[in-house]
Amino acid sequence: MRRYGLRGVAVLYLVAVLLGPLAMVFYRAFERGLHPLWASLTDPNTIHAFKLTLEITAIAVPVNTVFGVVCALAIVRHRFPGAGIVNAIVDLPLALSPVVVGLMLFLLYGRSGWFGALFQDHGIQILFATPSMVIATVFVSLPFVAREVVPTLRELGDEQEQAAHTLGASAWQTFWRVTLPSVRWAVVYGVVLTTARCLGEYGAVAVVSGRVEGKTETATLRVQDYYENFNQAGAYGIAIVLAAISVIVLLAMTLLRPVESR
Amino acid sequence: MIEIRNVSKRFGAFRALDDVSLDVDRGSLTAVLGPSGSGKSTLLRIVAGLEQPDSGEIRLAGEDATAIAPQKRGVGFVFQHYAAFKHMTVRDNVAFGLKVRKQPRAAITARVDELLQLVQLQGFGHRYPAQLSGGQRQRMALARALAPEPSVLLLDEPFGALDARVRTELRAWLRKLHDETHTTTVFVTHDQQEALEIADSVVVMNEGRVEQVAGPRELYDTPATEFVMTFVGEAVRFDGELVRPHELEVALDAAPGAREAQVERIVQLGFETRCELTLDDGSRVAVQMTRTHAAELELEPGQIVLVRRPGVGIGSELPNVVG
Numbered sequence: 001m002r003r004y005g006l007r008g009v010a011v012l013y014l015v016a017v018l019l020g021p022l023a024m025v026f027y028r029a030f031e032r033g034l035h036p037l038w039a040s041l042t043d044p045n046t047i048h049a050f051k052l053t054l055e056i057t058a059i060a061v062p063v064n065t066v067f068g069v070v071c072a073l074a075i076v077r078h079r080f081p082g083a084g085i086v087n088a089i090v091d092l093p094l095a096l097s098p099v100v101v102g103l104m105l106f107l108l109y110g111r112s113g114w115f116g117a118l119f120q121d122h123g124i125q126i127l128f129a130t131p132s133m134v135i136a137t138v139f140v141s142l143p144f145v146a147r148e149v150v151p152t153l154r155e156l157g158d159e160q161e162q163a164a165h166t167l168g169a170s171a172w173q174t175f176w177r178v179t180l181p182s183v184r185w186a187v188v189y190g191v192v193l194t195t196a197r198c199l200g201e202y203g204a205v206a207v208v209s210g211r212v213e214g215k216t217e218t219a220t221l222r223v224q225d226y227y228e229n230f231n232q233a234g235a236y237g238i239a240i241v242l243a244a245i246s247v248i249v250l251l252a253m254t255l256l257r258p259v260e261s262r
Numbered sequence: 263m264i265e266i267r268n269v270s271k272r273f274g275a276f277r278a279l280d281d282v283s284l285d286v287d288r289g290s291l292t293a294v295l296g297p298s299g300s301g302k303s304t305l306l307r308i309v310a311g312l313e314q315p316d317s318g319e320i321r322l323a324g325e326d327a328t329a330i331a332p333q334k335r336g337v338g339f340v341f342q343h344y345a346a347f348k349h350m351t352v353r354d355n356v357a358f359g360l361k362v363r364k365q366p367r368a369a370i371t372a373r374v375d376e377l378l379q380l381v382q383l384q385g386f387g388h389r390y391p392a393q394l395s396g397g398q399r400q401r402m403a404l405a406r407a408l409a410p411e412p413s414v415l416l417l418d419e420p421f422g423a424l425d426a427r428v429r430t431e432l433r434a435w436l437r438k439l440h441d442e443t444h445t446t447t448v449f450v451t452h453d454q455q456e457a458l459e460i461a462d463s464v465v466v467m468n469e470g471r472v473e474q475v476a477g478p479r480e481l482y483d484t485p486a487t488e489f490v491m492t493f494v495g496e497a498v499r500f501d502g503e504l505v506r507p508h509e510l511e512v513a514l515d516a517a518p519g520a521r522e523a524q525v526e527r528i529v530q531l532g533f534e535t536r537c538e539l540t541l542d543d544g545s546r547v548a549v550q551m552t553r554t555h556a557a558e559l560e561l562e563p564g565q566i567v568l569v570r571r572p573g574v575g576i577g578s579e580l581p582n583v584v585g
Contacts, residue, residue, distance in 0.1 A: 162312050163345040163403075165332045167359035168410055177362070181349045 022243065029236035040226065040234025041241070045214040049222035050241070056130070056205075056218065057198040060137045064194050068145025069187060073179070075146070076153040077161075090146050098140050102207025105132055105139075109208075128210035133218065136204035141197040145190030152186035153179075185257060192253050196246045263288035263446045264309060264414060269318030271304055278304040279315070280470040286448055286463075291440045293461035294450045297493070301470040302450045306416050309448070310339045323413060335414075338407030338445075342419040344399045346391035352378070352402050353387040359410035377405040380439070397428040404436075408443070417449035421456065429453075433460055454494050458482065466490050498547040500571060507550040512537060512559060513568045520570035523547070525563050528556070537561055539569060 029037055040046060074080070075087050093101065109116045109126040119126050126132045160182065164174040180187070202220040209216040217225065219238055226235035264286040271279040279301045286292050294302045307313040309320055311332030320327050327335055347355050354361075356377050360370045378384045381401040391399055400420060407415060420436070421429040437460040440447050451457050457464045458478040466473040466481065466489070474486040485491040488504060497504045501521075513520060523539040526546070530536075535556035537549045549569060551559075561567065 159341055159343065159345040160347055162332075163339065163341060163347075163406075164358070164362075166310055166312070166335075166337060166339040167362065167406065168333050169358070169362040170333060173362050177358070178347060182347075184349075 025236050025239050025243075028232055029240050030233075032233055036231075036233040037237045040231055041237050043234075045217065046219075046222055046234070046238065048214050049217045049219045049238075052130070052133075052217070053199060053219040053242075056134050056137050056201075057195060059134050060141055060198045061191060061194050063138055064142055065145050065187065065191055067142065068147075068190055068194075069149055069180070069183075071146045072149035072153055072183075073175075075150055077158065087150075090143050093140050093142050098136075098201065098203030098205075099207055101139050102136055102204040105136055105204070105208050127208055128212070128216060130216070132208040133205050133216065136208050137198050137201050140201055140204050141194045144193040144197060145187060148186040148190035148193070149183050152183045156182050188253055188256070192249050195249050199242055199245055263290075263323060264448070265319075265321035266305070266309065267319040267321065269305070269308060269315045269320070271301075271308065271313065271315050277470050279308070282318070282467075282470070282472055284465060284472060284475065286446060288446050289444045290446060290462045291437070291460065292448045292463045292465060293457035294448060294465045294467060295452070295454060295457040295494070296467035297452055299469075300467040302452075302467045303418050305467070306418050306448065306450050309414070310337050310416050311335050312339070336410075336412050338410070338412035338415045340400070340403050340407050340415070340417040340420050342422045344391070344396075344403045344423075346399055346403060348391050351388050351390055352383060352394070355391065355402055356405045356409055358406060363410065373409060377409055380408075380442075381405040395428075396424045397432055400424065400432065401435075404439070408445070413446065415445045415447045417447070419450055419452070422451070422453075429456070436460060458494070464494075466493060468493070496548070496550075499545065500541075500547055500569070505571060507536065507548045509571060510547060510549040511570055511572050512539075512549050512551065512561065513570060514559065515568070517568065517570050520568035523567055523569045525561050525565045525567060527563060528561055539567070541569065 071086070071090060075083055075090075106127065107113050109119065109132060111117070111120070116126070124131070126135075156179075160178050161174050164178045169177065200220060201218075202224075205218055206221060206224075209218070209221065211217055211221050211225070213225065219242055223235045223238045223242075226232075226238065264284075266282055266284040266286075269279055269282045270277075282301070282305060284305075294305060296302045304313060308315050309322075311320075311327070311330060315328065318328075322335060322337070332339075347358065350358070353374055356374045357370050360373060365373075374387070375384070378387055381404055383398060383401055383405065386394065386398065386402075391402065394402065400423075404417075404420075417436075421432050424432065433456055436447075436449075440460075449461075458481070461478060463475060464478055464481050465475045468489050474481060474490045476484075476486070481490065482495050485494060491497045491504050496507055498507055498510070499505075500510060512523075522542045525537060525539055527538040528535060529538070530553070531550075533553060534550055535553050537551065537556070538546065539549065540546050547569065559567075
């Protein structure tokens with residue numbers, strides 16, 4: 001009885017905060033039929049927004065995957081002074097509001113910022129352009145891979161790596177043949193979380209992008225744009241596509257994962 | 263073959279190794295025996311290059327290997343908890359050392375087959391370590407360590423994680439394997455029976471120092487220190503001297519040098535009987551005798567008997583025993 005009670009609470013909670021709103025999004029998107037939805041989704045500016053979001057994600061995810069793995073190795077395997085600080089700093093983006101991140105970049109790369117003048121002198125536009133949006137997205141999605149890999153590496157221990165060394169494997173060979181395969185599911189899970197975070201990023205990108213339609217507008221910004229212009233079908237339509245991409249990524253990971261480690 | 267020269271190692275305030283020197287002969291099977299914390303595993307890991315000594319020198323095959331990376335020492339290492347590559351099949355585990363050396367595929371296949379045969383795991387090649395028993399995993403780890411044909415094989419408490427029956431089996435099997443391959447082998451253990459049963463030479467360690475290096479028999483018969491006497495085989499204190507329980511005798515009639523004692527407990531150990539007694543001064547001793555002799559004496563707990571040491575003088579033959 002008690003078990004069912006607990007399950008009931010969990011399911012109710014999920015319905016109330018997750019499934020309910022999600023169902024509402026679907027309902028609203030299709031409320032006025034397929035035509036306005038399709039028209040909004042195929043609008044050139046919407047397509048550009050999706051392309052931009054995918055472009056930013058395609059840069060941020062690999063960057064953060066490499067950084068996350070390297071960072072986790074540094075924290076777990078190499079005891080250096082300040083490892084604890086590094087460990088804490090990795091979590092910083094989780095604690096900071098994305099809007100604050102955006103403002104930080106504004107201060108750094110703005111006309112009077114530390115780096116702003118430097119790039120401007122060389123004719124490189126950072127703010128109100130793709131570079132600043134990539135930097136903002138990389139920043140907010142930074143912790144996920146490291147957070148997944150650190151505990152797995154700890155649990156793994158270093159005995160397998162030592163065994164590989166005594167068998168003649170170089171540090172590089174040991175990493176590729178032993179360490180990375182052993183933590184691969186943590187990396188994959190981290191990548192999925194990072195991807196979801198990149199697709200959904202709003203606050204930091206909103207601050208640094210300038211939100212120019214068809215130029216620096218990402219999918220999430222486009223949702224806001226449509227919503228403010230009373231195009232509900234369009235706003236909910238983009239939201240559904242974004243949610244669908246995330247779900248597909250999650251499903252792909254679950255299906256790829258071998259049965260025994262699920 | 264392995265020369266360890268004045269090696270010291272500290273972990274913080276803990277002195278793991280204190281000026282240890284040791285020679286291991288080519289082709290021998292040597293046991294390093296000691297209680298936990300005696301530094302035996304640290305010594306082995308230093309020989310393998312997995313730890314760096316604070317001072318001292320490791321020489322392998324006549325060359326200074328202290329600064330050489332573990333990858334290049336030509337040393338095979340077997341870990342207590344197997345350190346199996348869990349994401350690889352048994353075959354891939356065994357082949358690892360050959361693959362990283364970029365050997366031709368055909369040669370690897372042949373060598374792996376040969377090794378799986380040697381460790382009696384033919385037919386298990388496509389399993390994963392998780393699908394093997396502890397004993398099988400350790401045999402796989404041994405095959406993996408032997409694959410690159412190391413000049414030295416080091417085993418760190420190789421059978422420590424296994425149950426008693428498998429341990430005895432693998433022990434005999436390791437001895438047989440050594441007799442076939444003649445690889446210079448050093449294994450670390452805290453199990454004196456394991457050391458005495460299969461090693462040619464036993465190194466007894468305690469608190470980061472070598473207490474004695476000797477053959478199993480010599481170690482038992484002429485222990486160099488009190489520690490060795492008590493750690494290798496059982497020892498009890500009688501009249502201020504350390505003696506083996508079988509060197510004492512329980513008698514019912516008065517005899518010269520005999521002391522009164524009360525029987526506390528009688529334990530049957532297979533063919534032998536062990537009688538635990540409290541002496542008149544309150545100290546406890548154990549006496550080991552044959553079952554037949556125990557039956558003749560008809561001992562019972564609570565009974566007052568006499569304990570003596572028939573061949574007085576045996577203890578004084580142990581030159582370095584501190585009484």
